[in-house]
Amino acid sequence: MTPPTTGQIGLVSVPQPFAIDSGAYEISVGRSLDYEVTLYVIAPEGECGVDLDITVDDDSDGDPTNDTDLECNQLHTEQFEPRAHEQRARIWMENNGVKKSHDLVIRFLDVEELVVPEEYQGAYDEISEILLDLPKTGDDEIIGFYKTLLINLRASLGEKEEMSSLVIDLRRLLEDYPNLLDAEQKSRATALLTTLSDSTVQSSF
Ligand SMILES: [Ca+2]
Ligand SMILES: [Ca+2]
Numbered sequence: 001m002t003p004p005t006t007g008q009i010g011l012v013s014v015p016q017p018f019a020i021d022s023g024a025y026e027i028s029v030g031r032s033l034d035y036e037v038t039l040y041v042i043a044p045e046g047e048c049g050v051d052l053d054i055t056v057d058d059d060s061d062g063d064p065t066n067d068t069d070l071e072c073n074q075l076h077t078e079q080f081e082p083r084a085h086e087q088r089a090r091i092w093m094e095n096n097g098v099k100k101s102h103d104l105v106i107r108f109l110d111v112e113e114l115v116v117p118e119e120y121q122g123a124y125d126e127i128s129e130i131l132l133d134l135p136k137t138g139d140d141e142i143i144g145f146y147k148t149l150l151i152n153l154r155a156s157l158g159e160k161e162e163m164s165s166l167v168i169d170l171r172r173l174l175e176d177y178p179n180l181l182d183a184e185q186k187s188r189a190t191a192l193l194t195t196l197s198d199s200t201v202q203s204s205f
Contacts, residue, residue, distance in 0.1 A: 009072075009093055009102055010042035023102045030109035035080040037106065041072040046095025048072035050104070054088050055128045056151070060143065064132055065090050065101075082108035083124070083155060084115050120157035126192050127154040133188075135180060142177055149173065153196075167197050 011017050015037065017025040029035050041050055049068030057064040070076045072091075080087065089104040116124045127150055135143050149170050156162035171193055174180065181189060 009048070009091055009100065011039065011091065011102070011104075012042070013037055013039035017104070020105065024105065025102060026105040026107055028107040028109055029080070031111075035082055035108060036077055037080065038075065038077045039070075040075045041070075041091050043072040043093050046093055048091070048093040050076075051090045051092060052078065052087070054090050054103075056131055057134070060134060060140075060147070062136060066092060080106060080108065081155070082111045082115070084108075085111060117158040123192065123196060124154055124157055126188075130185070130188060130192065133185060135182070135185065138180060139177075142173070142180060146170075146173060146180065163196060167193050 011025060013027055015027055015029055015033070017027050020026045027037055027039075029037050039050075041048065049066075049072060050070040051058075051065055051067040052069040054065040056067075058067040058069060069089075070078065072093075085108060087106045087108070089106060090101050091104055092099065092101040094100075131147065131150055131154075134147055149166055153163065153166040153170065156166060170189070174186070174189065174193075
């Protein structure tokens with residue numbers, strides 16, 4: 001751990017964090033701990049939060065790295081659902097207009113069978129990209145629903161039945177709300193859904 005000194009972010013966690021490069025930390029956690037990490041981020045002053053996944057914009061403000069998934073100065077136990085070998089989180093802090101951040105890599109051990117099957121890695125990355133470019137205007141509830149379906153789809157890659165029902169839900173949503181996405185977003189989403197429904201159909205023969 002980094003001993004907290006004035007104005008510095010301190011991090012205490014189980015499993016223990018290791019400094020990996022300038023300002024970044026890594027925590028390795030395995031199945032024996034149910035992928036649970038207990039952490040406490042000490043921020044002596046200013047605003048501070050932990051963004052647990054810098055590829056997903058949880059508060060839909062256009063910046064995927066600034067979410068407050070966990071509050072600082074509080075003890076949290078977070079159970080992760082590994083979909084890859086690691087997940088990158090970020091501790092951010094802002095004090096008197098000065099921003100600081102420390103990346104936090106959560107490395108998952110014993111995940112061979114949990115990670116995205118290789119043939120879906122491209123789709124996984126594509127969904128992550130699409131999630132970074134959600135509509136900025138429009139009905140928040142519908143955008144939120146679209147985002148949830150995409151996150152669920154990304155989590156279900158390789159599970160054929162769940163995948164195909166989510167692909168159908170997404171297609172239906174895009175049909176029901178033809179103005180939800182702009183032309184570029186729409187062609188990207190449509191291409192993704194076509195690829196995934198092809199792979200679902202093929203696998204059933
Ligand atoms: Ca995020
Ligand atoms: Ca955000």
